[in-house]
Amino acid sequence: MNDRLFLKLLIVTLTVCITLTFLHLAYAIYAYQHCSIIYFIGKELW
Amino acid sequence: MKKTVQRICLLFLIAVIFALFNICMYALFSRRLANNFSDTSQSKMIDVSKYLPHEKGSSLARIDSSLKLKTDLPVLDGAAALVPVYAAIIDNVYPVGSVTYEGGTFSDDNYYGENFADDSKMQYQNTVRGYRAIVDGTTDILFCAAPSTEQRSYAEEKGVTLTYVPIGLEAFVFFVNENNPINDITVSDIRRIYAGEITNWKTLGGADRIINPITRLAGSGSQSAMDSFMGDKKIGKKSPFAITGASIGFSFRYYMDGIVENDSVKMLSLNGVYPSEENIRNGTYPIIAQFYAIFREDNENPNIPILIDWILSDEGQAVIAESGYVRIQ
Numbered sequence: 001m002n003d004r005l006f007l008k009l010l011i012v013t014l015t016v017c018i019t020l021t022f023l024h025l026a027y028a029i030y031a032y033q034h035c036s037i038i039y040f041i042g043k044e045l046w
Numbered sequence: 047m048k049k050t051v052q053r054i055c056l057l058f059l060i061a062v063i064f065a066l067f068n069i070c071m072y073a074l075f076s077r078r079l080a081n082n083f084s085d086t087s088q089s090k091m092i093d094v095s096k097y098l099p100h101e102k103g104s105s106l107a108r109i110d111s112s113l114k115l116k117t118d119l120p121v122l123d124g125a126a127a128l129v130p131v132y133a134a135i136i137d138n139v140y141p142v143g144s145v146t147y148e149g150g151t152f153s154d155d156n157y158y159g160e161n162f163a164d165d166s167k168m169q170y171q172n173t174v175r176g177y178r179a180i181v182d183g184t185t186d187i188l189f190c191a192a193p194s195t196e197q198r199s200y201a202e203e204k205g206v207t208l209t210y211v212p213i214g215l216e217a218f219v220f221f222v223n224e225n226n227p228i229n230d231i232t233v234s235d236i237r238r239i240y241a242g243e244i245t246n247w248k249t250l251g252g253a254d255r256i257i258n259p260i261t262r263l264a265g266s267g268s269q270s271a272m273d274s275f276m277g278d279k280k281i282g283k284k285s286p287f288a289i290t291g292a293s294i295g296f297s298f299r300y301y302m303d304g305i306v307e308n309d310s311v312k313m314l315s316l317n318g319v320y321p322s323e324e325n326i327r328n329g330t331y332p333i334i335a336q337f338y339a340i341f342r343e344d345n346e347n348p349n350i351p352i353l354i355d356w357i358l359s360d361e362g363q364a365v366i367a368e369s370g371y372v373r374i375q
Contacts, residue, residue, distance in 0.1 A: 001050040013057050017064035024068050024076065031079035036091070037260050037295045038221070038302060042310030043078035044293060046225035 074290055091126035092305055094160045094170055098152055099137035099145050106130065107368030111138040113356045118349045119144055120341075123169040123176050124189030125267050127301035128337060130369045131214070132189045135357065136168050138365060144168075174265045180340055181206045186347055187354075188340040191216075191267030191298070192274065207343040212336040213357050215372040217299040217321035218271050219313045219333075226292055228252040230315040233332050239294065240272070242282025247292055256291030259284060268297050271335055298335070299326070304370040326372045336374065 001009075096105045107130075119140055122132045136145060146163040147153070153161045160170045171179055177197040179185040181204050192210075193201075201208050220236060222228060228250060238244045240259050248254045261281060262269040272281075295311075299321045302313060313321055316332045325331040339357060341350050356362045363373040 001053050006053045009053075009057055010060075013060050017061060021064055021068055024071060028071065028076050028079065031076070033263075034081070035079040036081050036306070037262065037293075038297065038306050038308050038311055039080050040078045041221065041223050041260070041293045041295050042308045043080075044223040044225075045073065046223060046292070 091172060092129050092159070093154070094129060095152060095154055097129050097133040099133050099140065099168060100142045104133070104137070106134040106137045107365045108134070109138055109361055109364050109368070111356075111361055113139050113352070113361070114141070115139050115349055115353070116141055118347055119167045120186035120347050120350050120353060121167050121169060121184070122187050122189065123171050123179055123185040125173045125176065125191065125337075126170075127216075127267070127298050127305065128189040129170060130305070131366060131371065132187075133168060134365050134369050135353070135362070138361075139353065139356065140167055173267045173270075174263065177201075177265070180208065180342065183342065183345075186341060186345060186350060189213075189337065190340060191271055191335060191337050193340075194265050194270035194273065196265060197270075208340050209343050210338045210340050211354055211358070212374050213339050213362075214337050214366045214374050215326055216335050216337055217326045217331050217333065218268070218275065218296065218335050219299045219302060219321045220294055220296050220316070221302060221311045221313045222294050223292065224310050224312050226252065226312075228314065229312070230318055232317050236294075236316070237276060237279050240276060240281050241279045242284065245285065245288075253292065256285065256288050258288040258291040258293040260293050260295040262296075271298075272296055275333060300370045323372055337371070 098104050099106065122136060124132050144167040146166040148161045148163050158170070162169050169179070169185060171185070173190050176185065176188050176190060177193060178200065180188040181201045193208075220231065226247070228247060231250065235244060235250060239257055240261075244250065245257055246254065247257055259281075261272065294314075299313065302308070302311070315321075319325050319330050319332065321331050326334055339354055341354075357366075358375065363375055367373050
């Protein structure tokens with residue numbers, strides 16, 4: 001794998017990962033404002 | 047070749063780190079973001095379809111009412127938790143056909159979870175929008191908990207005087223996950239938790255977990271009740287790590303016990319007293335809240351005082367009790 005190809009793959013991997021994580025965060029912030037806190041607490045990990 | 051393998055491993059590692067972060071966030075947070083009454087994250091606090099007046103199979107308190115209104119029907123609106131009450135009032139007192147829907151039939155396939163037509167005598171705007179509607183004059187009687195300071199100010203700004211008639215009693219309750227070993231808490235400890243003075247359940251004899259004190263939408267009935275409960279203490283800022291901890295929330299008893307009925311949470315006793323109907327009635331539960339029928343003082347609809355008198359009568363109070371709440375009288 002030459003440097004150029006590695007750099008391309010690195011940029012693609014980071015872009016995909018950051019985009020998906022950002023979308024997940026955006027969904028979480030939006031959904032938290034509209035969710036039921038009863039359901040939220042009921043689904044807590046113990 | 048070795049360098050290529052190292053580079054592939056690095057790319058793979060980056061993907062794994064992001065995947066792990068997202069999996070953890072899903073397990074701790076996103077998985078829990080849903081609604082009690084729908085698969086989508088919309089503002090649906092109650093399944094209104096269960097409480098439609100004049101419909102067979104509705105879960106409404108039905109009595110043999112001596113009052114039957116025919117004209118000048120006041121528009122009723124209110125909080126999610128009080129839909130069973132004011133829908134039952136319409137069911138018992140208003141004529142068939144007074145509740146209408148856009149398109150002719152009920153649908154909850156929209157943001158607010160209902161499609162009452164503009165001319166319908168039943169509306170459901172919940173507390174925040176409901177207070178605006180009563181002040182603006184688009185609703186005649188609002189069924190809600192006590193208003194927030196902002197809601198009182200909004201009425202004052204508009205030069206509107208609202209009349210608050212207490213029509214029933216309800217317990218303001220605190221709840222935790224069913225697996226949380228804490229069952230009883232004191233009023234003082236609740237205030238200290240929300241003020242940020244107690245941050246771990248261990249302090250109260252529970253598990254060694256951070257406390258995540260959850261608040262509600264500003265202006266909602268339960269948040270206004272909480273602000274009032276806190277008195278001089280202010281609700282403190284919580285640690286960002288609180289999200290990983292064990293939560294505590296608040297609501298009204300019947301909303302939790304009679305409407306949502308989620309077995310994965312439990313209500314806490316306060317100062318050793320459980321928020322049962324009997325303990326509200328006998329006054330031993332420490333935080334009892336009144337709920338109100340609210341109307342504009344200058345509203346000239348002649349049926350408003352008639353309806354209010356009926357709600358306070360034996361018949362009206364029977365509807366309140368059969369709807370799951372506690373009589374005011």
